[in-house]
Amino acid sequence: MNKDNTRVTNEAVKNKLAAIYRDEGRRIYATLIRLLGDFELAEEALHDAFSVALTNWQSEGIPSKPANWLVSTGRFKAIDQLRRQHRHNEIVAQLANDSVEETVITDESALSTTVKDQLINDDQLRLIFTCCHPAIDIKVQVALTLREVCGLTTEEIASAFLTSVSTMAQRIVRGKQKIRDANIPFQLPSKEELESRVEAVLSVIYLVYNEGYSASVGDSVTRSELTVEAIRLARLLQSLVADTEITGLLALMLLNGSRHNARTNKDGDIIILAEQDRSLWDQALIQEGIALVQSATAKSEYGFYTIQAAIAAVHAQASDANNTDWEQILAWYSLLLHVAPSPVIELNRTVAVAMHHGPEAALVLVEQLLQQKVMQKYHLCYATYAEFLTRVGRKKEARAALEHALTLTKQIPEQRILKRKLAAL
Amino acid sequence: MKYVALVYYDEATMQKLSQQQWDALNQECIACGDSLRERNSMLGGQALQPTTIATTLRVRSGQVEITDGPFAETKEQLAGFYLLDVKDLNEAIHVASKIPPARYGSIEIRPVRELQTTDNQHR
Structure with missing residues (x-):
C-alpha cells in the first residue's frame, strides 16, 4: 500500500x-542566466535543479512556489x-570563470536570502534582447533566439534551416562567445534605444516566420514549427513591451497564417491569392488579425509591419479578388x-494597380521597374510583366517574358509554376 | 614626439601556435612592455581580443548602424584610436557613436585582452 x-x-x-x-522552463532558464551570468552554467543548473526536484519533492512534497524553488x-x-x-584547480577555475566568479562573489552575500520574485518576465525579455543584439550577426541572432529563448534543440533548428547540425552548433557557439567576450550585457535596453532594439527583435521574429512560411523544400513539419515559434515570440513580446509594430507583426503573421490551408495545391505548389479557395481560410485567425490591425492603426505611429498587416486585412475581408477594396489597398501601398x-514592394503594388485601374496602367509601371538592374534579375518581375501582357492580349511578348523568367530562377517549384503558365498561354 | 605602434598579424597563423608557444609569446610581450615603460618610452598599450569579437559602428543620417565583425572597408584608412573605459558593449557603442568621424568612416570596437604569463585565451 505504502509502495502504491x-x-x-x-x-x-x-x-x-x-x-x-x-510552461516555465525557459523563464527559469532566463532567470538563471541573469543570476549566473553564463549560458552554459545556467543550462547545467537548470538540468540539475530538475533532477534534484525529482527525488527531493517525493520525500519533501511539492513546494508552494515550484518555479522559485527550482531557481x-x-x-x-x-x-x-x-x-x-x-x-580542484584554483588557477584554471579563476581564469575560466572570471566573470562568473565575480557574479558568484556578489551573490554570496545574498545566498541565505530566498529567491523572491526572480521569475519576473523581465528575465525572458532580457534574454530576447541579448540574443537579438545588433552586434551579433543576424543569422546568429536567429539561431540563438530559437535555441535559448524558444528552447528548440540545435538539431531542430538545423533541420528547419536546412543546414548541417555542426554549422548550426558553430553558429550558436559563436553567438555565446561574442556575448561573453564582447561583454554584451544581459540587460533591458534603455528608453532611447528601445525602439531600434525592438525593431531588431522583430526582424528576427519575421525571419523565423518567413523561413517556416515560405518553405517549399525540407521537412515541412519542423519548418511549420518555426511559424508557431515566431507567433509565440511575438505574443510574448507583445505582453511585455508596448510597441505598435509588435502588434502589427503579430497581426501580419496571423493573417498570412490564416491562408495556410489554401495556399498550396496537392503537389505543394503555391496558389496565388486570387485563385485560392477562400472557404479554406481560417476565420478565427482572420478575426484576431483584423482586431490587432484595428488597434495598431488607431495609434498615431505605426510602420512597416502594421501597414503590411493592414493590406492583408483588406484581402482577408474580401469574398474574392474582384470584390476586394483595391483603392484602400493602393492607399496602404503608398504609405508602405x-x-x-x-x-519589390512597387512590383507588388502593380498587382493592385492592375485590379483597380486595369492592366494597361500596371504594364507601364512594370516596364519602368524593369529599367532597374535588380529587377532585371528578378524572375517575379518578368512573371508579373507576362501576366499583364497576357491580359492585354500581347501573348507573344508574354511568352518571351515567361521564358526569360525561367532562366532567372533555379527553384523547382517556381519553375513549375512558370512552365504551367507558359503551357496555358 | 609621440607615436602609435600598431600591431598586425594573421589570426589564422597565430591560432596554429600551441598553447605553450602562445603563452611564451605573451610573456615576451609583457617583458617588452615592462622594459619600454622602464625607459619611459611607452605610455600605454593593450593586446586585443580576436576580430571575431569585434563590432563595427557607423553613424549615417544621425542613425547608429551596428554590424557584427571587424572593420572591413579597404577604402578607409586608420585615422586614430580611443582607449575607452566603460562597463559593457552597450556603453562602448553609446560612447563610440559620439566620436565625430563615425559620421564619415567606421569605428571598430574591440575588447582588450589582458596579457598573462600562462593560459592566455587562445583560439
Missing part, C-alpha cells in the same frame, strides 16, 4: 515537473560546482512605399 502511494506521488512529481518544464536550487548547484572546480521604399 509512493508510486502515485512519483507519478505526480514527474507530471508536475514535466508541466513546469514545458534557488539551480543557483546553489551552480555555485557548489564552481566551488568544487575552484578547489513611403516607410520602406523598395522595388
